[in-house]
Amino acid sequence: MSIISSQTPDADTWSTSASNWWRQAAVYQIYPRSFADSNGDGIGDLNGITGKVPYLKSLGIDAVWLSPFYPSALADGGYDVDDYRDVDPRIGSLADFDKMTAALHAGGIKVIVDIVPNHSSNRHVWFQEALAAPKGSPARQRYHFRDGKGGKGELPPSDWTAAFGGPAWTQVDDGQWYLHTFTPEQPDWNWDNPEVREDFLKTLRFWADRGVDGFRVDVANLLVKDLRSELPSRQELDAMDRSSGTHPLMDRDEVHEIYAEWRKVFNEYDPPRFAVAEAWVETASRRAKYASPEGLGQAFSFDLLMADFNASQFRAIITDNLEQARLTGSTTTWVFSNHDVTRHATRYGLEPLNGRPGKPGVDWVKAGGPRQALDVEGGIRRAKAATLLMLALPGSAYLYQGEELGLHEVADIPADRRQDPSFFRGAEYDGLGRDGCRVPLPWEPSGPSFGFGANGAHLPQPDWFAGYAASTQEADNASTLNLYRKALALRHELQGAETLEWKDDGNEQVLEFVRPGGWHVVANFGTAAIELPEGKVLISSAGIESGKLPGEATAWFRA
Structure with a gap:
């Protein structure tokens, strides 16, 4: 048995506290x-x-x-x-x-x-202003513009790859390149600016x-x-x-x-x-x-x-x-x-x-x-x-x-x-x-x-x-x-302090824990049905027969 908690507002006030x-x-x-x-x-x-x-x-x-x-x-x-x-x-x-x-x-x-x-889009007013401005201008310093490599700057500043594929640099008309972690339509902001x-x-x-x-x-x-x-x-x-x-x-x-x-x-x-x-x-x-x-x-x-x-x-x-x-x-x-x-x-x-x-x-x-x-x-x-x-x-x-x-x-x-x-x-x-x-x-x-x-x-x-x-x-x-709908309604009704207590019964396919107020949760990750502990079932993800929780199912209950 183990209790896990987080630093939390008082259990009775978490849901009504405007700031939390x-x-x-x-x-x-x-x-x-x-x-x-x-x-x-x-x-x-x-x-x-x-x-x-x-x-x-x-x-x-x-x-x-x-x-x-x-x-x-x-x-x-x-x-x-x-x-x-x-x-x-x-x-x-x-x-x-x-x-x-x-x-x-x-x-x-x-x-x-x-x-x-x-990043912004390449249609953002500041990026359009940067394209119209000369190298080294304040408008370009809002983004990451650099000269390229090669004899005439014809190569990108690095061989980096963008997240969606392709190079991470795109060249503009005056020869400079701008950085985009994602698509060329998404130039990266310069947050040092x-x-x-x-x-x-x-x-x-x-x-x-x-x-x-x-x-x-x-x-x-x-x-x-x-x-x-x-x-x-x-x-x-x-x-x-x-x-x-x-x-x-x-x-x-x-x-x-x-x-x-x-x-x-x-x-x-x-x-x-x-x-x-x-x-x-x-x-x-x-x-x-x-x-x-x-x-x-x-x-x-x-x-x-x-x-x-x-x-x-x-x-x-x-x-x-x-x-x-x-x-x-x-x-x-x-x-x-x-x-x-x-x-x-x-x-x-x-x-x-x-x-x-x-x-x-x-x-x-x-x-x-x-x-x-x-x-x-x-x-x-x-x-x-x-x-x-x-x-x-x-x-x-x-x-x-x-x-x-x-x-x-x-x-x-x-x-x-x-x-x-x-x-x-x-x-x-x-x-x-x-x-x-x-x-x-x-x-x-x-x-x-x-x-x-x-x-x-x-x-x-x-x-x-x-x-x-x-x-x-x-x-x-x-x-x-x-x-x-039922689960979210019950969650509001039952939720309290940010703690849970694990319960162990030796079955590695089952997770069971208790939330404040005696709210029990049993999740059966296996395929065979298991006996539920005694209590009133509040909700289950699958039908319960003869007190047994089916495989691959979860139930909430009060002991």
Whole structure:
């Protein structure tokens, strides 16, 4: 038996404390272009979100996180931002944003927006100004412009590769080159420039003044770069230590000076605004720096997302993350799916990822996602069990739109309909890019876009979406949607101090723990049914017969 806790507000006040609402919140990620289309143009919009507030409220979430909705050429799904303080006219207007925010707040739902600070788009007014300005000008110093190599500067400054494939440098008309960690349409900001720092503080205040409650910070670990006069080669770069805070391109210690400035802005508000960092770093101790009270406050843990449906992996990850939360005074995050990865119902329906050769998920997607090669029912069964376990853990739970419907990945998208730059530029993001998890949601079992909009959807939806429609699941007590609703309602009712106590019965396929107030959780990762301890079952991911929990299932109960 072992008790794990994190530094936490009092158990009786965590849910009502205005400044700590995020510590154990259930946050629902909305990819706006694929959520709901109110005007029939095939693209989801802010008014579509407003129209679904009753649905979101009935789901029982505490907050929504909106992926970028800013003006953008969509070179990278909206993460190429033209203007950080406006709304893409295809998605709505600032007035629509205010209306949506008011509706969400009236429904008791907080609003988190995506901030993209590593790079702008190449259409941003400052980048256009930089292109028109001469070498060495103040306009160019907001980005990373350099002369090239070779006799006439015809070669890029280094042989670095961009995240989505291809070179990390692009040449402009006067011969200089600019750095882009991602696509050429996403030039990296120079965070040594005080104008850049001040403009982002202005952006944070702009959205906080409009009622935004928090921020998700895209690639928070990449902002600060040390581009010394002699750049290392790609081979030298790959060999450099990434866990000391001194790597030239990522997770440098100086980045936390930026987030200390942001924290001062957050604390200007009552209650203070919060932020969660997307920081893919080497160690838990490095990640903890982003979650400090003097910085952003929280950082994503993707550890469960990377795990198989495996009891020992889950227990080790949960134990480690709660210990890190205790050391930092923050709270951990639990994530299974988001806009960048294959949906977890599908991952759990394929061969395990860890400890085996090859990449089964990647191979399945590359093959066009044949349904006969996917354990459809087993995948959703395991996903329900894993999610019910996750929702019982102390910390915040981040959910991705459509997972409450039990959606699988859509892998058979024709090449001429794909949008993700990683597909076109040869990068391997779960096989063929990330479009498969971004397909617009099915709200109805029929119609041109299954209720997403009046005139089709910007990404093709498969015929099997009809069986996953939200309206159909509404009336089915055994549906995935109603499991999520019941679990989230119980989570609010039962949640207390950020502690859990492990219970061990010698079965390595079973995880059992107790939360404050006598709330027990049993997760059976094996295939054989097990006897449940005596008590009143509150919810289970699969039917319980004669006091036995089926294989690959989770139950909550009171002893």
